[in-house]
Amino acid sequence: MFYKSTVAFAALLLSALPANAQQSFTVGTASAALGQKATGYLEVPAGVDAGTNIPVVVVNGAKPGKVLALVSGAHGTEYVSIIAIEKLIAKLDPGQLTGTVILVPLVNIASFEQKVPHVNPIDNKSMNRFYPGKADGTQTERASDLITKQIVDRCDYLIDYHGGDLDESLRPYAYWGPTGHSEQDRVSKEMVLAFGLDHIIIWSERPTDPNATRYLDNTATVRGKPSIVVEAGHAGTVETDDVNLLVDGTLGTMRSLKMLPGEPRFIENPVWIEKLSDVLADGPGIWYPLVKRGTYVSAGMKLGTITDYFGKVIAEPRAPVSGVVLHVNAVPSLKKGDNIADLGVVAAHTP
Numbered sequence: 258m259f260y261k262s263t264v265a266f267a268a269l270l271l272s273a274l275p276a277n278a279q280q281s282f283t284v285g286t287a288s289a290a291l292g293q294k295a296t297g298y299l300e301v302p303a304g305v306d307a308g309t310n311i312p313v314v315v316v317n318g319a320k321p322g323k324v325l326a327l328v329s330g331a332h333g334t335e336y337v338s339i340i341a342i343e344k345l346i347a348k349l350d351p352g353q354l355t356g357t358v359i360l361v362p363l364v365n366i367a368s369f370e371q372k373v374p375h376v377n378p379i380d381n382k383s384m385n386r387f388y389p390g391k392a393d394g395t396q397t398e399r400a401s402d403l404i405t406k407q408i409v410d411r412c413d414y415l416i417d418y419h420g421g422d423l424d425e426s427l428r429p430y431a432y433w434g435p436t437g438h439s440e441q442d443r444v445s446k447e448m449v450l451a452f453g454l455d456h457i458i459i460w461s462e463r464p465t466d467p468n469a470t471r472y473l474d475n476t477a478t479v480r481g482k483p484s485i486v487v488e489a490g491h492a493g494t495v496e497t498d499d500v501n502l503l504v505d506g507t508l509g510t511m512r513s514l515k516m517l518p519g520e521p522r523f524i525e526n527p528v529w530i531e532k533l534s535d536v537l538a539d540g541p542g543i544w545y546p547l548v549k550r551g552t553y554v555s556a557g558m559k560l561g562t563i564t565d566y567f568g569k570v571i572a573e574p575r576a577p578v579s580g581v582v583l584h585v586n587a588v589p590s591l592k593k594g595d596n597i598a599d600l601g602v603v604a605a606h607t608p
């Protein structure tokens with residue numbers, strides 16, 4: 258009878274709590290009662306290097322339901338993605354919402370404040386390459402570990418936001434990573450089609466080991482949660498059209514997940530990209546582009562010229578494949594190994 262009396266005692270305890278406390282949702286220090294919005298921090302403790310506090314917002318809908326995580330600013334100078342989440346923090350109304358949304362507008366605070374692209378200047382690591390993280394690692398790894406445990410493990414769906422960094426002229430696109438699990442893939446495909454970006458990269462051949470997932474969205478995907486990546490914005494700009502793509506896209510995906518009222522609209526005939534081709538610099542120089550973001554090129558087309566510091570042409574990178582310029586180096590600076598352009602090869606078949 259021990260079991261029975263324990264259950265009765267627990268039920269008594271629960272009924273003694275106020276209704277809201279039973280269904281409040283807490284991430285880090287942000288704790289929102291049902292129908293409330295709360296702000297707080299994911300507190301990354303100091304370790305082999307400094308600690309940091311990552312801002313987090315919980316919007317807990319008046320009607321309980323699924324949990325969606327929106328994470329931005331792993332690259333702290335991809336400004337459009339950060340500003341879009343700031344807009345959503347203001348816009349999401351818990352009274353209209355079914356379920357819970359966790360918003361992280363800026364993972365990489367040091368990158369944002371110091372205007373350092375691509376990496377966390379504290380440990381020089383990309384904050385979207387070290388998932389699922391390590392509790393005893395450097396700041397990037399400790400932050401990733403906390404995000405995995407506090408956000409990925411507790412959400413049902415996840416969207417990771419990126420864009421063109423300070424040196425990247427990027428056209429908007431999304432990533433969809435099919436897993437072979439039909440129901441999960443059906444939901445993630447609906448999420449990406451409802452988001453509405455018109456170029457979608459089919460991201461296959463990703464790490465499947467849960468202890469070495471590298472990317473945030475892949476960390477959620479491998480743990481069975483439908484997830485997508487979206488990118489908009491370029492080269493330090495914050496254009497309203499780009500911000501709106503990410504804000505409206507998020508609301509569209511939320512409608513498709515039935516977290517917001519209204520019928521979702523799914524983009525028709527998006528351009529599916531089946532392969533990416535990076536063009537890398539094989540030495541330092543000055544970059545003069547001949548193509549823009551979004552330009553369609555055929556294999557062999559000259560993408561631009563590279564000169565030395567005396568103006569002598571030292572390279573003329575050409576398109577290794579036919580496809581669309583997803584992003585092209587936005588600044589004259591080039592060093593060995595830099596990404597000059599990223600080309601997307603249009604898929605032969607619609608997935």
Ligand SMILES: [Zn+2]
Binds near residue numbers: 420
């Ligand atoms: Zn990024």
